[in-house]
Amino acid sequence: MPGSVIIMPSLSALWPVRRPSGVSCWGCRSSSLAFDTSGAGHRGCPHCPPRALDRRGAMERNGPIIEVRGLTVDYWQQDRWATVIEDLSLHINPAETLGLVGESGCGKSTTANAFLGFRPRGARYRSGSTIFEGQDLLRLPDSALQRIRGGKISLVPQNPTTALSPAIRVGNQIVEVLMVHRYCQTTAEARDRTLDLLARVGLPNPQAIFSRYPHQLSGGQQQRVIIAMALACDPKLIVLDEPTTGLDVTTQAQILDLLMDLQSRYGLAMLYVTHNLGVVAQICNRIGVMYAGQMVEVAPRHQIFKQPLHPYTQGLIASVPRISAPTEVRSLLLKGLLKRSELPPGCPFAPRCGFAEARCYAEHQPLVEVAPDHAVACWRRDSIPSFAQRMAETRSAVFQKCETPVCKPDEVLLKVDSLRAGYTRRRFHLWRRPLPTVIVDGVSFDIRPGETLALVGESGSGKTTVARALNGFLPYVTGELRFDGRYDLTLPVDRRDRTLLRELQLVFQNPDASLNPRQRVSQIIGRPLQLFFGLSGAELRQRIESLLEDVRLDRRYYDRYPDELSGGERQRVAIARALAAEPKLMLCDEVLSALDVSVQANIVELLVELQARRHIAYLFISHDLAVVRSLAHRVGVLYWGALCEVGTAEEVFTPPFHPYTYLLLSAVPEADPDQLMPEARKDIGLIVSDDRPACPFALRCPWKDPGRCSDEAPPWQQISRSHMLRCHVPVEELRQHDVWADRFGHAR
Structure with missing residues (x-):
């Protein structure tokens, strides 16, 4: 095969589309035209047995779709085996999105590899199992794993640029996935399926995208192609390893919208690995928090963000800068950095914990269920102050609005x-x-x-x-x-x-x-x-x-x-x-x-x-x-090579907003599951064409004047001495569009 990518990030969802005559059913391979187009799967095929009618039926809903039990992973480092994952247990339910968060080096990606049955070079699985459909993925031969990875578990990697082969057109890469895993019987059928997949993930003009090379696509388009490839063979589980880390906020918002839509329509189970807490607050049902290779807390997302019990979880959430926060923002609670060489035999977080006692350093604390679906590993979980109390009591200069004065305000450097x-x-x-x-x-x-x-x-x-x-x-x-x-x-x-x-x-x-x-x-x-x-x-x-x-x-x-x-x-x-x-x-x-x-x-x-x-x-x-x-003291908002708004940080984040600034702020995921995104964030994505209008943002502006904005260059409007924006829309009209009221129900 031309690229190893084809096997790992392949696997896709069962797409209900109309097929030409003579094409076999994707569920039972029999010839039938009676496909249901409502999104229910193969219920329209008279030849499919009940088990094939709904791949996510009642039999699968009685237990986890996949379960990791007692996993311990070692890496060969500096002439010895070093433990990076220790006694980790985790499961994912059908149609559930589980978020896995933690600092860099905590073992998130290694855990994701275990869900795929993949053992990196220089690693060993010392103990534990990954149970999927009654089989232990860690003990299956490569040939059996190849079939599972290709048809039932898929991967969306972090970097689409390296995941896609630069020498093959993106459409042919998806076609190859379908043919390698025998999901489609003919190349023509695979091509039709690929075009449908490209359309389903929101790519415009699938015929044109099919024939392009990866370097001819933007980062967001490349990631959509990877998602289409991952959905190609109807997986039951998709592992997403930092899929939006390198993307800007608007492209990230589009990808999140796509994933949430796919998950709700087709009941996909997902493992979402990330360090972005704003993302998991929007997309995940449950969240697991890892530290130094151990699971320290697992709970539904509302409990993780509203009532976290482990000091590390509290510090992690407190470290997130809030786009909607007032001038004095919550302080940083995490101190120091993770140093694996200095971990005690007890709780790995003890050296950085302000509540640690002698027992924490000496005795290992297993996960203990303190409420339904809520487990935490902390000896002092009942005696430390609540998260809300700690947040109210602490203030610092970190992640507050920058108050460092400009040393020479009258000079220009x-x-x-x-x-x-x-x-x-x-x-x-x-x-x-x-x-x-x-x-x-x-x-x-x-x-x-x-x-x-x-x-x-x-x-x-x-x-x-x-x-x-x-x-x-x-x-x-x-x-x-x-x-x-x-x-x-x-x-x-x-x-x-x-x-x-x-x-x-x-x-x-x-x-x-x-x-x-x-x-x-x-x-x-x-x-x-x-x-x-x-x-x-x-x-x-x-x-x-x-x-x-x-x-x-x-x-x-x-x-x-x-x-x-x-x-x-x-x-x-x-x-x-x-x-x-x-x-x-x-x-x-x-x-x-x-x-x-x-x-x-x-x-x-x-x-x-x-x-x-x-x-x-x-x-x-x-x-x-x-x-x-x-x-920042001041902020400049840049679109298509031109500045559209300049002002102090407080002014740019306060109405009136330039329409583009409004869309940027709408697209930022807030680390709060109760704060909803406005509909405006779906009308996003950088548009560049050969025929540039007089206002660069006219092609996307929700409040544009069609005749004026496309033909006349917008003037700079002076809002204050330091705040200017470039737009035809009158300032008073722009003041009526408040992103904070739209998103959070209140004005700033």
């Missing part, structure tokens, strides 16, 4: 005026000047010393292009770009002054790719100190250790390699490397997107502290509006 930036493409004749492809057009803003300006928008809106233009990485940049009143940022990076290179630093999104895996932490941080300041010897070591202390890493990290660090620790090293140059401005490009919520909280706290102490300015690029609201 970075001035960007009428920025046009993009890429170039070669013409047929080599001697002719390359043609520019403009991504960002007419963007203007400024940043003052010690200020944080956040740029928000969907994937493809031009945020990263702005950062690359400021760093001199793009071949086409025009406009006025002045830094510190002295430097012209339209110059490419190889023609820039050495001082400018030092004072303007970039922190990349993925520390795995930006840190050299063959260099120790000391070499990574020490390189800027050697290049810009000529430090060496004891002075160099002292400065490196000081920088490690600044980012809250102790001296033990001095000689470590990046692969020996967690994701949050690697990002701290990347920040320390940028700080080593003593910059005036740091460009932070999605620095939190791949980190779990508690690590995000620590990084945000670190950035705020460094800004207050060093007076560094940040250009903070993100699609996480809740974090932006807590960190």
Whole structure:
């Protein structure tokens, strides 16, 4: 087979569609045309026996669809077996969505592998079982597992770019899944089924999508193709491993809507692995909370979010920034980081728990059922304060609205005026000047010393292009770009002054790719100190250790390699490397997107502290509006390469909203199962066409004037001294659309 992806992320749902004559029934393989199109399955086929009429019938509803019992998993690390999952038990009921949450490294993905019967290289299942339809998946031969994975259990992986083969058209990849697992008897039947699947997952023009390669699709479209592939062979269980982590909020909202619709219509059971608590609050029926390879709490979602009993669950929920929170937001309750090398024989959370006693360190606490469907592993569950009481008693600077004052409000550190930036493409004749492809057009803003300006928008809106233009990485940049009143940022990076290179630093999104895996932490941080300041010897070591202390890493990290660090620790090293140059401005490009919520909280706290102490300015690029609201002084909303709203964080998150800002805020999942999403979030998704209207957002705007918005460029409307938005709709009319009232039933 051309790609291994075809086997693992395949498996699909039973789709009720009309088929041409001569096609056999997908349930019993007999020839029949009497298919029910109401979504009930094969009830219209007279040849199907009762068991095949409803794959999720009464027999399956009497017990779990899959159950993990006493699972213990070891990995071979540093010449010994290290336990990563210990005595874990978990089950999923038919038509149920179970969420699995926890910090990075807690064992979520390893648990998901056990539900698939998959053993990663260097791992062993020391004990336990995964029971599915009376069989233990951990002891089945590969041939039997192949059939189950292909027809009854499917996988939606985190990264669709690596899951899809780049050399095969996406339609043919789904056709191959259907043929490999013998779900369809002919290629023509498989093609028809594929087109239907693409339509069912909400992809426009399935015929065109069928013939495209993965790189010709957006991230959200690629993820929809993966979901269609996962549904191709009618699975009973779908394992979703961080399926929306790399997606912007609007694309994520679309995928969540799709999954909830599929689950409700076809009764699919799902295991949803994520660190995004806002997502599980919207989509899951029950939630399991993992810490250091152990299950510490399992409960229905309302009890997890409203009455969590384990201190770790309470801290995890408290660490989530709330998009709807008032100015003084709840404090961060989690302290420190997960360190597996320092776990006690008792409760693994004891070293970070403020309520731990001697018994917690010494004795292992099993899960104890304290209410129907609610189990917790904590010796002090009855004596610690309630979650509501702890939240009411504590306040801190973390995840509050940023109150760090701008150190020099009357000065301008970075001035960007009428920025046009993009890429170039070669013409047929080599001697002719390359043609520019403009991504960002007419963007203007400024940043003052010690200020944080956040740029928000969907994937493809031009945020990263702005950062690359400021760093001199793009071949086409025009406009006025002045830094510190002295430097012209339209110059490419190889023609820039050495001082400018030092004072303007970039922190990349993925520390795995930006840190050299063959260099120790000391070499990574020490390189800027050697290049810009000529430090060496004891002075160099002292400065490196000081920088490690600044980012809250102790001296033990001095000689470590990046692969020996967690994701949050690697990002701290990347920040320390940028700080080593003593910059005036740091460009932070999605620095939190791949980190779990508690690590995000620590990084945000670190950035705020460094800004207050060093007076560094940040250009903070993100699609996480809740974090932006807590960190930024000012916010710029970017759509299709153009700014549509600029103001202070408080102003941008308060009516009147630009229509695009309204849709962005509507799409953010809140970590509260009682707070519903408005219908407006379904009308989302970046639309880019060759025929760009005068207002870039006119193609999607719910309040547009069809004649005016498409033909006339919208004017800037001054709401206050610092707040402007670009729209034809009068301000008073925009004030009537309050996202907070629509979502939460009250105005801010």
